[in-house]
Amino acid sequence: MDKEVRSYEYKPSKTWWLGNRRYALYMVRELSGFAVAVYGFIFLAQLFTLSQGPLAYDALLGVLLSPAGILLSTILLVFAIFHSLTWFDLTAKVQPPSMKGKPVPRKIVVTGTIIIWLFISYFVAVFIFRVG
């Protein structure tokens, strides 16, 4: 018969993520995902008010263009950029493309994807501002 062995279980502290830079960055990455979700919610709210007519849309736009709205947008933008950068970094790790049977160095993949992202963002921005 198995004899019960006494053992001790360590409980994780609430600040476990502060002792290691990578854990802390991970927590910021997860938090930035929440910021992206908030941005998505605002975008959906914009679409909804647009369907309700110009009055509703202008009211929401007024809130978004207030000092508090601009501050919120700025914070969300910083987090969204950080979140996007971490994803480019992860993508290069998870699915490294190979050329002539050899994996392309991670730095090249990350830099390349960021350049493509900025290039596309530039054309999207030009399109939006010209149409706007």
Place this chain on the structure above:
Amino acid sequence: MASQKTIKIRVKRYIPEKAEEPFYSEYDVPYSEDMVVLDALNYIKDNLDGSLSFRWSCRMGVCGSCSANVDGKPKLTCSSFLKESKGDSILVEPLSHFRTIKDLVVEIDVFVKKLKSIKPWIIRNEEKPIADGEYLQTPEQRDLIKQTSMCINCMLCYEACPVFDMDNDFIGPAAAAISYRSVMDSRDDGAKERLDILTSKHGVWDCTYIGECSVVCPKAVDPALAIQKLKAMGGISIIKSLLPKKK
């Protein structure tokens, strides 16, 4: 005669017969440039305190038995040199994501069960007769599994994984890396079977890709990467199983 240089080794102890809670013991150990933490622990055991308990075997980073937290970082004590320590003392603690039985000895059943669950052996649909010889691989096929084959089951990756700390049921880095090795093995026919296990509850989906498991691995295995690849394979396998089967 110059006195022998010493270094302080601070060890987190747990002796259930003596105290309910862990406590620390300090030992002054003779220091030399070529000593590793395991040497210091063995010196303590042989000369200062025979009651100190810890696991070890090969002394050369192969068996994976001597894992512990050295100065707060998950390491093999046989590969951690005393000279790497920045302070004038070294803190040695047990792996905290596993239950401590005594001092630096932890309960490893939780890991062994995970290892067994992913069937870390070659699964064949049909065995060929012994007379037909070995199952051969090309160097390219071997390269696909070389890195994950280096895993020594030291469990340092589990110590580095906060997800495992929060949920002991999570399959975890080493078991997943070893699964990846089997799934990618050209001689193995058990990919579907293993992916079903890995994509079930507490499988690879629980991994949030913190990546610290790969950082602490003493054998340069990349379990975090293996898990992400298994997620991609598992996703494809699930989609395939939902598609109508060809008659």
